[in-house]
Each structure stands twice: as structure tokens, then as C-alpha cells.
Ligand code: ADP
């Protein structure tokens with residue numbers, strides 16, 4: 001049960017003044033995503049930290065205001081230009097100037113009387129908001145504040161700026177956050193007092209106050225004590241949850257599983273290639289783990305195309321030969337089906353029974369598969385989350401392989417544990433997470449790394465091409481496909497609307513069809529998975545030769561004879577994503593090309609990202625650069641999302657706190673494994689606040 005003192009923080013945001021049901025929906029989408037089980041809560045709002053600050057002591061003047069920056073301007077109002085009659089979409093404009101230049105203040109659906117009263121001609125006003133350039137002139141759309149001298153004196157000198165979304169103004173959000181702050185009770189300290197003293201951490205409540213109502217810029221700095229405190233809290237909650245899971249997963253000891261490796265030998269013999277050294281080493285690591293009495297928790301880290309699937313298959317063969325069953329879990333149905341296609345023929349060569357289990361199986365087929373799993377007739381089940389669900393019983397689950405794990409959370413690991421209380425776990429990730437971060441995502445796992453690309457692979461020729469040469473590119477692709485090549489064409493994700501994405505991909509497919517006829521396929525996230533699957537198969541078989549896609553192909557898709565990757569609006573993608581996408585090609589001994597189509601002019605960070613892509617294919621180097629550039633992005637005022645799954649902690653500022661949080665979590669559990677001692681109550685609160693309370697269930701389960 002959640003400690004009662006936290007209740008005010010777990011009320012829906014609509015309980016705050018000024019937030020109605022409509023705003024609640026918007027805030028929920030912004031803070032916890034549209035798929036969240038319930039509305040955003042007060043605590044979500046509190047942990048939605050400012051992405052920047054307005055410092056009203058800095059008033060650059062119109063001409064010097066950086067594009068896209070939020071600034072305060074002291075201006076004289078010159079003239080009003082109301083919206084043209086009959087065109088309700090056109091905005092009203094109010095022109096104003098200062099010593100450095102002129103600016104248009106823009107108001108959609110602006111009420112004439114209100115505008116004239118708020119900004120009388122000839123008077124001085126302070127306006128605060130984002131400066132944009134439109135048709136070569138600076139403008140500010142819907143300033144956050146329009147005040148006179150007296151009003152300016154009342155404004156806070158430093159005001160937080162929040163990452164926003166359509167339909168939600170900074171003003172409304174700010175007000176809601178301040179109301180949320182009033183709801184925060186004084187809570188007992190959960191962090192070790194030595195750690196608090198060493199880092200000069202303020203208390204939880206004070207830290208939230210400093211972030212949301214800073215008295216000066218330093219208060220809310222991302223590497224300052226308040227932000228660091230909250231980041232530490234989040235990291236500690238994460239590490240504590242991981243440590244709890246690990247302790248409980250390890251407690252029921254694993255089984256000693258040994259095999260003569262006969263099945264594995266059959267599978268390896270059926271491969272058309274020989275293993276790389278690091279594949280062989282990883283298989284040996286796993287074999288040793290299986291034979292140990294403890295449960296295996298191993299992370300197999302290997303860049304895209306490094307051949308993780310084969311390693312997993314070899315491990316599964318060993319597990320099965322020792323008498324058990326194996327499960328192979330992928331994050332999406334598309335990938336599950338693809339793994340199925342790879343695994344099925346090889347498994348057959350070794351005489352193994354494989355079944356596919358995904359969300360939308362027909363009931364009869366599903367029932368049959370479930371029965372065979374339970375009887376042990378099926379050796380390997382390949383599937384999605386569906387495998388974790390209730391009603392799925394194994395005769396003896398010996399090994400669970402989880403692909404692209406960072407999309408699965410702690411609770412899935414728990415669900416998994418219940419399927420096979422002694423099962424060894426192999427987690428595979430293609431995300432080249434830097435060593436410093438492995439801990440954050442995976443906790444204390446043993447790590448095997450695939451460091452070589454399979455022999456015969458050629459480097460990918462990567463080029464950046466401005467978008468206005470898209471016609472040329474399309475012609476080149478057409479020519480190449482006539483010579484037998486296959487190409488992916490990725491259309492970008494536009495954040496505002498999934499339907500716009502779709503339109504872009506749709507339109508692109510139509511364009512290309514005009515050149516290439518019916519050789520063009522299209523896959524996107526909104527398609528039914530059966531259709532997606534059919535489309536992938538058509539591409540695989542060569543029926544289609546160009547596959548237009550939204551980023552659904554990002555993870556794990558394997559069509560070795562595809563050698564061209566076109567990424568449209570490459571400047572909108574992050575480095576990790578670009579790397580993942582590019583990794584779809586360069587999977588055979590044929591030379592591959594990656595064309596990064598960008599819209600000029602490129603910003604500094606986007607330019608640097610594309611440069612990195614041209615310079616290297618080494619995923620680990622790219623990951624390090626990614627971190628570094630994110631740090632710079634911050635300086636440029638464009639915060640990108642930090643660590644996936646974390647709201648507060650950011651690797652570039654708080655990475656160093658991680659080890660300390662891990663040590664504290666371990667020490668705590670070593671002293672008090674069931675969290676019953678005096679500080680435990682506080683730590684439980686922490687787990688609730690940061691949404692890690694599913695780990696608490698473990699404590700109860702004992
Ligand atoms: P990933 O690590 O990205 O999951 P895959 O397991 O999908 O990589 O392997 C990528 C491709 O490389 C597959 O077509 C696979 O058959 C092939 N492959 C794997 N290992 C080797 C190897 N040692 N030599 C040549 N090709 C290999």
C-alpha cells in the first residue's frame with residue numbers, strides 16, 4: 001500500500017486549480033504519453049522539470065534576440081494591424097520597436113479591444129516570449145507576458161520554461177506546477193546522510209521548489225544541487241528496484257544445465273558461415289553460465305548486424321539439450337515474426353519444435369500452441385509481450401532470451417520470473433550503450449560483447465545530400481534497383497502528428513511508384529501487423545525492391561541483400577536512431593550506401609551529427625558522441641530527451657551519481673533485504689514517487 005502521506009501527490013492533475021478535463025488530457029499526453037493507463041498525476045507534473053529559464057535581467061534587444069530563444073523585450077507600441085476581415089485564420093499583428101529594431105507581436109483570434117487595451121499605441125510594454133523569424137523579420141507569437149513597468153516589477157526575475165505541447169501554454173502549466181508544489185508534504189529523508197552532506201543536496205521538497213520557483217539561475221541549473229538531488233533520487237529508485245529484482249531473481253537458485261552441445265553443433269553446421277571470434281566467446285560465456293547453479297543474468301551487447309541471433313540460438317540449443325525449453329522475446333510483432341523466420345529453418349535442422357506466440361493469434365491456434373508449450377512438445381517459443389501473459393505455462397522454461405530489452409520494464413522481468421522460476425535470462429541489445437550507462441538500464445548484469453562485424457562485410461558509404469536533390473536520388477535508386485539492388489527509404493517522424501508522418505510516407509511511396517511501378521512497398525506503424533508482415537515478406541522475396549517506411553524498421557529488421565538506405569530529413573533523427581537505421585544495410589558482402597537527405601541550412605548540432613555518421617560506423621563511438629552532442633544541444637537550448645525511461649537524470653550531468661546510487665542501493669539491501677528498517681519507509685516512498693513501486697510487490701511476494 002502506498003504510504004498515505006503521498007496521496008496528495010497521486011491525485012490526477014485535474015485536481016489542481018485551472019486544470020480541467022481537456023487540459024488534463026493534454027498534460028497526460030505530454031507527461032506520461034497517450035498510452036498511459038490513467039491521467040497524469042500531481043507527481044508527474046512535479047517531475048516535469050523546466051527545460052530552461054527566462055532570466056529577466058537579461059534583455060538583449062530585438063535585433064540581438066537569438067532565434068527560438070525566450071526573451072524579455074522592453075518595447076514601444078507603434079501600431080495595430082487587426083486581422084483582415086473575413087479571414088479568421090489570419091492573425092492580428094501589433095508592431096513595436098526598441099533601439100535595435102522592430103518586432104511584430106502576433107495574435108491568432110486576437111480580440112481587438114483586448115489588444116488595444118493591453119498595448120496602447122505610444123506606450124512602453126515588457127513582452128516576454130519566443131522570438132521567431134518569419135519572412136525575414138522577427139516576431140513573437142502570443143507572448144507569455146505583456147506588462148507595463150509596474151507589472152514587470154511584479155514578475156519573477158527568473159522564470160522556468162517547460163517543454164510544452166500544442167494546446168498548453170507555459171503560463172497555464174506554470175500555474176499548475178506551483179499549485180502542485182503546495183501539495184508536497186515534508187517527507188522523511190531517504191538518502192544516506194553522508195551522501196546528502198557530500199553533495200550538499202537540499203531536501204526533496206526544497207529541491208522541487210528550487211527547480212520550479214528558482215530565485216536565481218543557479219538554483220535550477222541542470223548540474224546544480226537541486227537538479228542533482230532529484231536525479232540522484234531517480235537513479236537511487238531505479239537502482240533499488242533493480243537490486244530488488246536481482247536479489248529476488250537470484251534467490252531461487254537456477255538449475256545446473258549441462259549438455260554435450262550436440263544440438264548446438266547441428267545448428268552451427270547448418271549455418272552458411274562460420275562464427276566470429278566474439279560470437280564463439282559469447283557462446284562459451286553462456287554455456288558456462290548455464291552450467292552454474294546460480295541463475296544467469298547476462299547482457300549480450302552487439303552492434304546492429306553483429307550476429308546476436310545466432311548466439312541466442314546456440315544458447316537455446318544448449319538449454320533444450322539439457323532438458324528444458326527456451327523463449328525468445330522481441331519488442332514488436334514484426335521482429336518476432338522475423339526472428340521466427342530466421343530461427344525456424346535452423347531449429348528444424350536440429351530437430352527442434354518452434355512456435356510463434358503473438359498478441360493477435362487466432363484463438364484455436366493459440367490454444368494449441370499453449371497446450372504444446374505446457375506439455376513440453378514445443379522447444380522454442382518466439383513471441384512478443386504475449387509470452388509474459390497469464391495463461392502461458394511452460395513445462396520447464398530453461399532460458400529466456402529478451403531482444404532489445406530497454407523497451408521492457410522491470411515488471412516484465414517479474415512476469416518472466418513467474419514463467420520459469422529457475423530460468424536463465426539472456427538480454428540482447430543492439431543499442432551501443434556506453435559502459436557508464438549499462439548499469440542504469442540493466443543493473444548488475446554480466447556482459448558479453450560482440451565486437452567484430454561478420455567477415456566479409458564492407459564499410460557503408462555514407463553521404464549527406466541536401467533535400468533539394470531528392471529527384472536525383474530517386475532516379476539513382478531506380479537505376480540501382482534495375483540492376484538488382486534493394487533499398488529502404490525512411491520517412492521521418494514528425495512529432496506533432498502521426499497522421500502527418502503517414503501522409504509523408506504515403507506521398508513518398510506514391511512518388512517513387514511513378515518511377516518504379518509496383519516495385520515499391522510501404523510499411524508504417526499504423527498498419528495491421530499481418531499487413532506489415534506481408535509487406536516485409538514482399539521486400540524480402542524481392543517482389544518489391546524499394547521499401548518506404550516510417551521508423552518501424554528501426555530495430556532489428558534483417559534483409560541482408562538490401563544495400564541502400566535513404567533517410568529523409570536525417571537532421572530530425574538522433575544519432576542513435578540514425579545508426580540503428582543505417583545498420584539495416586551493410587549486411588552482406590556487397591557494398592552498401594547510406595544517403596542522409598537533409599534540409600538545409602543545418603543547425604550546429606544536426607551538422608555535427610551527420611558528420612559523425614559519415615566519419616564512423618562504430619556504434620560505441622557514436623554512442624559517446626551522442627552523449628557529448630546532447631550536452632551541447634543543452635547549451636544551445638534545445639534539450640533532447642535524456643536517458644530513456646528517466647525523466648530527471650541526464651547522463652551528461654548526472655552520470656557520475658550513478659555509481660554512488662548503486663552502492664547505496666546495494667548497501668541498503670545488504671543491511672535490510674526486506675526494507676523493514678527505519679529508513680526503509682522513506683525508501684519505499686521514493687520507489688512510489690518514481691514509479692518503481694512494482695519492485696515493492698517483490699518484497700511482499702517474499
Ligand atoms: P543483430 O546482432 O543485429 O541481431 P543478426 O543476428 O540479425 O544481427 O545478424 C545479422 C545478419 O548477419 C544475419 O543475416 C545473420 O545470418 C548474419 N550473420 C550472423 N553471424 C554471422 C557470421 N559470423 N558471418 C556471416 N554472417 C553472419
Ligand code: MG
Nearest residue numbers: 308309430556
Ligand atoms: Mg537482432
